[in-house]
Each structure stands twice: as structure tokens, then as C-alpha cells.
Amino acid sequence: MNISWIVLASTVVAALAIALGTVLPALAMGKAIAQALDSLARQPEAERSITRTLFIGLAMIESLAIYTLVIVLIILFRNPLLEYVLK
Amino acid sequence: MGSSPPLLQLGPIGITATVVTTWAVMLLLSLAAWSITRQPRVESPGLFQSAAEGVVLTIRKAIDDVVQDRSAQLLPFVGTLWLFIAVANLAGVVPGVQSPTGDLSATSALALIVFLSVHWFGIRTDGLRGYMRHYLSPSPILLPFHLISELTRTVALAMRLFGNIMSLEMAALLVLLVAGFLVPVPLLMLHIVEALVQAYIFGMLALVYIGGALQVREPHVESQKGDNAS
Numbered sequence: 001m002n003i004s005w006i007v008l009a010s011t012v013v014a015a016l017a018i019a020l021g022t023v024l025p026a027l028a029m030g031k032a033i034a035q036a037l038d039s040l041a042r043q044p045e046a047e048r049s050i051t052r053t054l055f056i057g058l059a060m061i062e063s064l065a066i067y068t069l070v071i072v073l074i075i076l077f078r079n080p081l082l083e084y085v086l087k
Numbered sequence: 088m089g090s091s092p093p094l095l096q097l098g099p100i101g102i103t104a105t106v107v108t109t110w111a112v113m114l115l116l117s118l119a120a121w122s123i124t125r126q127p128r129v130e131s132p133g134l135f136q137s138a139a140e141g142v143v144l145t146i147r148k149a150i151d152d153v154v155q156d157r158s159a160q161l162l163p164f165v166g167t168l169w170l171f172i173a174v175a176n177l178a179g180v181v182p183g184v185q186s187p188t189g190d191l192s193a194t195s196a197l198a199l200i201v202f203l204s205v206h207w208f209g210i211r212t213d214g215l216r217g218y219m220r221h222y223l224s225p226s227p228i229l230l231p232f233h234l235i236s237e238l239t240r241t242v243a244l245a246m247r248l249f250g251n252i253m254s255l256e257m258a259a260l261l262v263l264l265v266a267g268f269l270v271p272v273p274l275l276m277l278h279i280v281e282a283l284v285q286a287y288i289f290g291m292l293a294l295v296y297i298g299g300a301l302q303v304r305e306p307h308v309e310s311q312k313g314d315n316a317s
Contacts, residue, residue, distance in 0.1 A: 048152060056295060059288040063243050066250030 002085060010079060014072045021068025028061045105190040112175050112187065142170075153291075154298040161297060164204060169290040172197070172248070176282030179256055180275055186282075189252040191245065198245035201293040202237070209300030218300070244292060251285050 036054040040047060074080075093101025123139045132140070146166045150158040172188060179186030187193045209218040222233045255278045262271040 052152065052291065055284075055288060056291060059247060059292065060243075063247040063250075066247055066254075069254055070246065070250055 003082075006079075006082060006085060010075050014075045017068055017075075018072045021072075022065050025061050025065040029058055032057050032061065103190075104185055105187045105193050108178055108184060109175065109187040109193060112171065112178060116170060116174060149291075150294060153294050154301060157301065160208070161294065165290050165294050165297075168197070168201075168293055169286055172289050173283055173286035176252055176286055177279065179252065179282070180278055186252050186256065188248050188285075189256050191249045194245040194249040197248070197289070198241045201244060201296065202241040204293075205237075205296050205300045208297050212301050221300075240292075240296065244289065248285055248289055251281060255281055 036050055040050055093103050095102050123135045147158045147162055150161055175188045176186055178184050222230055259271040259274045262274055
């Protein structure tokens, strides 16, 4: 009984967390790409430096989504709280 | 998650599949580099020599874009990072082989090398005093934030590569389990693109961190001035 509640809760929480954790970085990435395209249309000769900065910024934003993924995987597969409850 | 059980045990050290794949990639790259540069020819260079020259020139140009006229100093380190991570990421496409970069231990080791080499290049260029002073640069109050950012960016570097590669392999595996044979092929194509992008990002971030330690100015400041004048 106790365990099934924990399994249910962790599944729901994991799904919600990965949903939120991908939607918000996706919005941020969209904003960054839109700005980069805007400045690229205005100054095509600065393409190299804009692309480089864009890639680095996207990597920074993307790592937030990756953090969520790692936490979700920990919740689903290696939940440390589960062992505590089982004891 | 990520790390695999050891294949064989050597005293206290377990040899995992990650170690085997890493050494195989290292052997492959070293052999390729040795055999290509064994007899370089100025006139009528061979196919592989032309390819290798193109790769090295591209890497040097990319480094020059970030830190001007220091590519000779940074080319060996950053170029090796780029080539190794690209080949290690792409190794996951080969059937039966897991990417070594899908293991948190391997990516942590790479991030640790970057962390140490930032200080190494910084101290070699500015001297110990000059390098230490840049931690106090705008004001000494910011010292804790400098230290925290050093730590978190190293952790983020390891986590980013690990999370990307591991999630790609896991996604392909899940699709294979759900849908069946040959269905995850589009995901494997995405794996190739993502492998190259992640290698580029890892090397570029390492380059930017080292460039920050070298205290070189961004090159596009002067070119923008030129654009405004014209």
C-alpha cells in the first residue's frame, strides 16, 4: 500500500517535471534563436560570431533541461527515498 | 544509470566497457594520426593527408576566432578534445558499442581535465599573481561567485555531455523496445547530428573558459567598430 502510493507519486511527479523542464527551456531557446535570426538578417557579415555565441547560449539553456532529465531518471530508476521507506 | 558493471577485475580496479571503448577510440585516433603524418608530402598530398590538413586548419580557424593568435598554444588541447569527443560520441552508432561519453565517469574526467587546464593556461600566461588577481578583478566581494562559477560550470560541462548522449541512447533503446526492429533508425540519424554538435559545444566551452583565463578580449569588438565607421 505504502509502496504503491510512492510509485504513483513519483511517476506523476516525474512526468510533470519533464514536461515543465522541457517547455520552459524550449521557450527560452526559441527566444534566443529568434533574436539571433533577427540580428543575422540585420548584419549578415557577423554570421560567424553570432552562430558561435548562439550555440554556446543554447548549450547553456539546454543543460537546464538535461538537469531535469537526470533528476527524473533518478526519481524513476534509482529513487533513494524508496530504500529509506523499505527499511 | 550510465555506468556499466565491470567486465573484469584487476585488484581494486574494475575494467568497464567504458574504459575498453575509450582505449579503443584512443588507439584508433593515435594510429590514424601516426599513419597519416608518417610520410607527409608537399607535392601531391594523399587523400588522407589532405583530409587531415583540412581538419587541422578548420580547428585552428575556429580557435583563432575566439582567442586571436594563440591557436598554436591551444590547438593541441582543444583539437584533441574535439576529435576525441566526436569519435567517442559517434562510437555509439556502431552496433554493440556504447558511447563512452554516455557514462558520467568519462565525462567527469573530461570536465576535470578542462577545469585543471584552465588554471594551467591562465597561470602560464599571466603568472601566478596576475592570474590570482583576476579572481578579485571587479571587486574582492565577487570572489565567492568566481569560485562557485568555477565549480558549477565544471559540473555542468560533465552533466551536459553525459545527459545528452545517455538520453539519446536510452531513447533509441525505448523506441526499439516499443516499436521493434529498424524503427529507431531516424533516432540514430539524430544521434549522429547530436554527437557532432555536442562535441563542438564541449570543445567550444572549454575554449571559452580557457580564453577567459587568458584574459584576451573578444575579437569582434574591433570589427564592429570598423562596421560602424563604414
